[in-house]
Amino acid sequence: MSLTLTKALVFGSMLAAGALSASSAFAYHANPVNTTFTATGPTSMTALGVPIPCTSTFVLVTDGSGNVRVTAASFSGSRVCSDLKAMNLPWTVSISSLTIATIQGVSVTTPFGMRCAGNVGATVDNSKSEITLNGSLGTCTVNGTLSVTPTFSISN
DSSP, X not given: OOHHHHHHHHHHHHHXXXXXXXXXXXXXXXXXXXXXXXXXXXXXXXXXXXXXXXXEEEEEEEOTTOOEEEEEEEEESSXXXXXXXXXXXOEEEEEOXXXXXXEEEEEEEOTTSOEEEEEEEEXXXXXXXXXXXXXXXXXXXXXXXXXXXXXXXXXX
């Protein structure tokens, strides 16, 4: 093997190793790790064109790598809210930037017998420890701003 070919192989291997290790450096994660959070606030779901304003409470859990799951969800404020049921928990949270996340696999049944399911977009305000929901769950919509305790943030 020639010296030029050997150098090219070594350089190529170094580039590949650098690219692989750099990808984890750009991964986003929640802080602090290994923590249980409560996210609570006013939300509104619209199902069959009917708005359902509620106070929603979600339990979020981070693992040792800062990955997030929603492990519980409850709704209060009226009888209709109390009859909303969160299904298929835990829901996985995919973080794509310092302020943007997607809650995946969300499923809620309504008292009208309707199932609202899909992924919900979320915006994270790190300075206020707030999460704003805004998205569609099939034919339903959901929006609202939740305060998170203890303090929650995203970093990379």
